Amino acid sequence: MSGAGLGKGDELLKVENVSLRFGGVKAITDVSFDIRKGEIRAIIGPNGAGKTSMLNCINGFYHPQEGAITYKGIKRGRMRPYVAASQGIARTFQNVALFKGMTTLDNIMVGRTLKMSSPFFWQLWRHGPAMREEVEHRRFVEEIIDFLEIEHIRKVPVGKLPYGLQKRVELGRALAMQPELLLLDEPMAGMNLEEKEDMCRFILDVSSQYGTTIALIEHDIGVVMDLSDRVVVLEYGRKIADGTPDVVKADQKVIDAYLGVGH
Amino acid sequence: MLYNIFIDPFVQMAQMPDLLVQTLWEGLVAGVLYALIALGFVLIFKASGVFNFAQGIMVVFAGLTLVGLYEKLSPSTGQGLGAFLALVLTIGVMFVLAWTIERVVLRPLVNQPDIILFMATFGITFFLIGFGESIFGGSPKKMITEQLLLPTGAIDLNILGGRVIIQKLDIAAAVIAGLMVAGLALFFQYTRIGRALRAVADSHKAALSVGISLNQIWVIVWFTAGIVALVTGIMWGARSDVSFGLSVIALKALPVLILGGFTSVPGAIVGGLIIGIGEKMGEFYWGPLVGGGIESWLAYIIALAFLLFRPQGLFGDKIIERI
Numbered sequence: 132m133s134g135a136g137l138g139k140g141d142e143l144l145k146v147e148n149v150s151l152r153f154g155g156v157k158a159i160t161d162v163s164f165d166i167r168k169g170e171i172r173a174i175i176g177p178n179g180a181g182k183t184s185m186l187n188c189i190n191g192f193y194h195p196q197e198g199a200i201t202y203k204g205i206k207r208g209r210m211r212p213y214v215a216a217s218q219g220i221a222r223t224f225q226n227v228a229l230f231k232g233m234t235t236l237d238n239i240m241v242g243r244t245l246k247m248s249s250p251f252f253w254q255l256w257r258h259g260p261a262m263r264e265e266v267e268h269r270r271f272v273e274e275i276i277d278f279l280e281i282e283h284i285r286k287v288p289v290g291k292l293p294y295g296l297q298k299r300v301e302l303g304r305a306l307a308m309q310p311e312l313l314l315l316d317e318p319m320a321g322m323n324l325e326e327k328e329d330m331c332r333f334i335l336d337v338s339s340q341y342g343t344t345i346a347l348i349e350h351d352i353g354v355v356m357d358l359s360d361r362v363v364v365l366e367y368g369r370k371i372a373d374g375t376p377d378v379v380k381a382d383q384k385v386i387d388a389y390l391g392v393g394h
Numbered sequence: 395m396l397y398n399i400f401i402d403p404f405v406q407m408a409q410m411p412d413l414l415v416q417t418l419w420e421g422l423v424a425g426v427l428y429a430l431i432a433l434g435f436v437l438i439f440k441a442s443g444v445f446n447f448a449q450g451i452m453v454v455f456a457g458l459t460l461v462g463l464y465e466k467l468s469p470s471t472g473q474g475l476g477a478f479l480a481l482v483l484t485i486g487v488m489f490v491l492a493w494t495i496e497r498v499v500l501r502p503l504v505n506q507p508d509i510i511l512f513m514a515t516f517g518i519t520f521f522l523i524g525f526g527e528s529i530f531g532g533s534p535k536k537m538i539t540e541q542l543l544l545p546t547g548a549i550d551l552n553i554l555g556g557r558v559i560i561q562k563l564d565i566a567a568a569v570i571a572g573l574m575v576a577g578l579a580l581f582f583q584y585t586r587i588g589r590a591l592r593a594v595a596d597s598h599k600a601a602l603s604v605g606i607s608l609n610q611i612w613v614i615v616w617f618t619a620g621i622v623a624l625v626t627g628i629m630w631g632a633r634s635d636v637s638f639g640l641s642v643i644a645l646k647a648l649p650v651l652i653l654g655g656f657t658s659v660p661g662a663i664v665g666g667l668i669i670g671i672g673e674k675m676g677e678f679y680w681g682p683l684v685g686g687g688i689e690s691w692l693a694y695i696i697a698l699a700f701l702l703f704r705p706q707g708l709f710g711d712k713i714i715e716r717i
Contacts, residue, residue, distance in 0.1 A: 216605030
């Protein structure tokens, strides 16, 4: 799937002057930035800066009161999450949202839902087109399982897995959607060093092998600086910096936000 | 006393095998009907994590709609055609009902706690009672069994030195229920929509994020539950009459669900059979010891025992909770 003739480096998603309020609480105030095709874009900031709210706006869970989001050159109206999914936006969640009673394999298969289209009638009988389709998607899912090195837990209900592996399965489910834009909400939260290194490797591989555009929220600044092409920094719902890791690292406002500043 | 409880019933069973077979068969049939009701609950519970209190009234509503439409249609179309036209129209009505419930009740309550959705199904129950009564009236109606070409009458078997009577309708009920359960179990386990249903049951937001439309899934599952309710309504209605009192049998589904597991389609049928057979056997062989009436409470005692020792039921998904 190539995004409507977009080349690497073209603007895939543009957020313009977006504001989001919950009653009187301002979660996001007048934030603008863009995500270019093929890049790894990090969104960082202290707790409560509005990072997750931003992702929720992008994939349609929240609807900002002001501002516009343009995806693949088309300004979006109020949309539902499954519409965002059908347009090629996949995501993972801060505190893992998996189908806990289902196996790893089934969880990732669910990610293929949108790619399956055999008619209801055939599905009932598990014959003909439905069966062929099932086999074909199963093959794709097995590739992802190989890629993420989780063969050994294929048939384990994910509720039983340790946290680090659950995060990996969740990434697998998002990858199964063959997304154009992958949103990762703290993919490394709660992981030990080894797991973090694995996850970094997977994210870089996804980017280079599949050319997927990635937007990620992460607290580990070291990881962010290593992984990302460009970083946007939020604080109290406002954008305070935007640029390459080196630029952002040297920005006085960012240093103040992270280290605190005497008033 | 001990002799009466532990030995005498089994002696009776051995001495009069024909009575044993008759009791088992009646238990089996009651069990199939319990299983049908439980099935409606399981479907909705699986897909939305909601215990649908309205399932019992949906059974009544489907039955009343069928008979009511038949009464309106049959004078002009004749009996045979009228019955099947009414059946098709009732299926249509169940679809409209599912669609309306999704639109008016479920959609505004997405991401709310389960208890809120549970309370909403109470609302649906009372609405359907009022709506049904205002349209079809409150008096019991007779199910159109023959017109739907369901077999009537009984088979007399002379076996085991006695006589066993088997209603043909009961055989039909068992076959239909069996087919329906087998179909649904396969459907849930192996198809895309079945997987999507299970996914929605586990996590709404994750399901949304992979592109599953909750609205579509809910319409499908409430419609399926509506069809199950219709079949149940026909089968129960053929044995007694169709009246609002019938909705009380929905409560019998509770012990069945606890036994079989709230999330298991095969569990619903096995649970139903155990409760049905247990009840009839208990009533016939042990009932006289306590002056009868075991049938009305034995199921709940069995359920209580299960809650204590195996809360997820026989086939339910294991409750996995990481701390």
